[in-house]
Amino acid sequence: MKEKTVVSNSAAKPQAKTSEKKRQILLVALQCFTEQGVAGTTIDMIREASGMSVGSLYHHFGNKDKIAAAVFIQGMREFGSLLRRYLAAVEAEAVGEEKEEANRKVELGVKAVVYANVDWIADNPVWARFVFQHRSIVAAAGAEVKLSGDMQRFYQQLTSWFKPYAKQNMLKPLPVELLSSLISGPCHDYARHWLAGRYETPLSEYREQFADAAWNAVKAV
Amino acid sequence: MKEKTVVSNSAAKPQAKTSEKKRQILLVALQCFTEQGVAGTTIDMIREASGMSVGSLYHHFGNKDKIAAAVFIQGMREFGSLLRRYLAAVEAEAVGEEKEEANRKVELGVKAVVYANVDWIADNPVWARFVFQHRSIVAAAGAEVKLSGDMQRFYQQLTSWFKPYAKQNMLKPLPVELLSSLISGPCHDYARHWLAGRYETPLSEYREQFADAAWNAVKAV
DNA sequence: TTATTTTCTAGAATAATATTCTAGTAATTG
DNA sequence: CAATTACTAGAATATTATTCTAGAAAATAA
Numbered sequence: 247m248k249e250k251t252v253v254s255n256s257a258a259k260p261q262a263k264t265s266e267k268k269r270q271i272l273l274v275a276l277q278c279f280t281e282q283g284v285a286g287t288t289i290d291m292i293r294e295a296s297g298m299s300v301g302s303l304y305h306h307f308g309n310k311d312k313i314a315a316a317v318f319i320q321g322m323r324e325f326g327s328l329l330r331r332y333l334a335a336v337e338a339e340a341v342g343e344e345k346e347e348a349n350r351k352v353e354l355g356v357k358a359v360v361y362a363n364v365d366w367i368a369d370n371p372v373w374a375r376f377v378f379q380h381r382s383i384v385a386a387a388g389a390e391v392k393l394s395g396d397m398q399r400f401y402q403q404l405t406s407w408f409k410p411y412a413k414q415n416m417l418k419p420l421p422v423e424l425l426s427s428l429i430s431g432p433c434h435d436y437a438r439h440w441l442a443g444r445y446e447t448p449l450s451e452y453r454e455q456f457a458d459a460a461w462n463a464v465k466a467v
Numbered sequence: 468m469k470e471k472t473v474v475s476n477s478a479a480k481p482q483a484k485t486s487e488k489k490r491q492i493l494l495v496a497l498q499c500f501t502e503q504g505v506a507g508t509t510i511d512m513i514r515e516a517s518g519m520s521v522g523s524l525y526h527h528f529g530n531k532d533k534i535a536a537a538v539f540i541q542g543m544r545e546f547g548s549l550l551r552r553y554l555a556a557v558e559a560e561a562v563g564e565e566k567e568e569a570n571r572k573v574e575l576g577v578k579a580v581v582y583a584n585v586d587w588i589a590d591n592p593v594w595a596r597f598v599f600q601h602r603s604i605v606a607a608a609g610a611e612v613k614l615s616g617d618m619q620r621f622y623q624q625l626t627s628w629f630k631p632y633a634k635q636n637m638l639k640p641l642p643v644e645l646l647s648s649l650i651s652g653p654c655h656d657y658a659r660h661w662l663a664g665r666y667e668t669p670l671s672e673y674r675e676q677f678a679d680a681a682w683n684a685v686k687a688v
Numbered sequence: 689t690t691a692t693t694t695t696c697t698a699g700a701a702t703a704a705t706a707t708t709c710t711a712g713t714a715a716t717t718g
Numbered sequence: 719c720a721a722t723t724a725c726t727a728g729a730a731t732a733t734t735a736t737t738c739t740a741g742a743a744a745a746t747a748a
Contacts, residue, residue: 304735432648435651521707
């Protein structure tokens with residue numbers, strides 16, 4: 247049902263059509279993976295659901311595991327962008343330089359991390375479920391390099407946000423990895439169970455509890 | 468290299484030989500899955516490594532996913548048995564009935580859960596890695612019924628241990644699922660990263676920190 | 689513009705793997 | 719001891735992933 251002649255879109259971004267198509271394929275694949283599991287979905291299902299050909303799929307992604315890895319990476323990117331927005335909002339809000347102000351700011355930062363997690367998971371349960379369950383597929387697909395670039399930047403942003411506060415002893419004197427697990431661990435643990443249908447009460451219901459617990463766990467005594 | 472004639476073992480448990488053989492297969496499968504990933508290991512690899520025939524594998528397990536599910540279940544069983552031992556030890560140790568004594572006991576109980584996790588993961592990293600990464604395969608294999616029996620008993624034991632203390636307001640007035648995530652979440656989060664090689668410092672190094680954090684997160688104020 | 693190169697699409701052909709099936713052997717039970 | 723049930727084996731089959739060849743579309747150079 248397309249027009250016979252398509253107006254030139256040379257003014258638009260080059261490859262925009264292709265990249266949009268790839269994004270579409272990833273969404274379709276996510277759907278299949280969610281419904282049938284990664285092992286249970288065949289290339290043919292993705293081909294049919296996406297309206298592509300086998301050749302195109304392999305041209306764009308390489309193999310099935312790499313499709314799954316691409317889905318994972320896409321999901322993490324989307325979460326990362328939300329997290330950055332939440333942290334930037336904290337940054338923008340508080341402007342003072344006094345000790346009290348700074349203290350309030352770390353707390354907001356820690357809680358922003360929790361809120362970003364809770365909100366993204368609650369709003370994107372399908373992505374979240376996939377991301378939680380399939381991190382290991384990235385390594386299996388050999389897509390680590392591509393991921394680690396994103397991830398390293400991601401973690402670096404996070405840690406660099408908190409480092410100054412840690413230095414001023416506004417956080418417990420613990421390694422950043424440990425702080426990170428204390429902040430996100432409980433929320434992630436609950437999210438896994440909830441997304442798998444093992445817990446009834448929605449994650450978002452405990453938004454404040456997770457934020458408070460996180461701050462309580464890492465604030466300096 | 469087996470003896471030509473095997474002495475009768477009719478006095479031993481029936482099917483003991485079979486069940487031991489199945490356990491062996493699961494160990495071999497775990498090894499393969501760890502080295503190649505579940506998707507990357509073929510039935511033939513398991514057949515070869517275990518010295519069985521394809522027919523036997525299918526006879527015992529049904530299909531590949533069910534082998535993986537059985538590995539998962541076996542891992543959880545072994546962890547569960549350790550956790551029970553740790554909780555029983557707390558139970559045995561403190562005998563008094565006074566308020567102080569009881570208070571101390573909850574704390575030991577909460578910490579015992581963390582210790583059981585840290586110790587089992589540290590001592591069984593291969594099992595632990597598999598268990599963390601492949602819970603979802605159980606559902607995919609349709610082995611949920613078998614698992615949920617074990618798991619339900621498992622969670623019930625846990626919650627029934629804590630319920631009396633929660634009633635006496637010695638724990639924060641939160642749902643048990645939430646308490647559970649607050650206790651185990653940070654430790655599990657760190658363990659995932661460590662087992663995947665993303666963190667250097669061994670989980671066990673932070674044993675006390677995780678235990679303290681857990682108690683701090685759930686003790687009544 | 690037209691020529692040339694690159695990227696993408698298609699689907700048939702092939703290869704790898706999972707699963708089933710048939711037949712036979714050991715173990716258990718009545 | 720006979721009958722039944724549990725197990726083993728590996729060839730035959732079915733499913734599915736992946737490769738390959740050829741052509742269409744898009745981008746780029748002339």
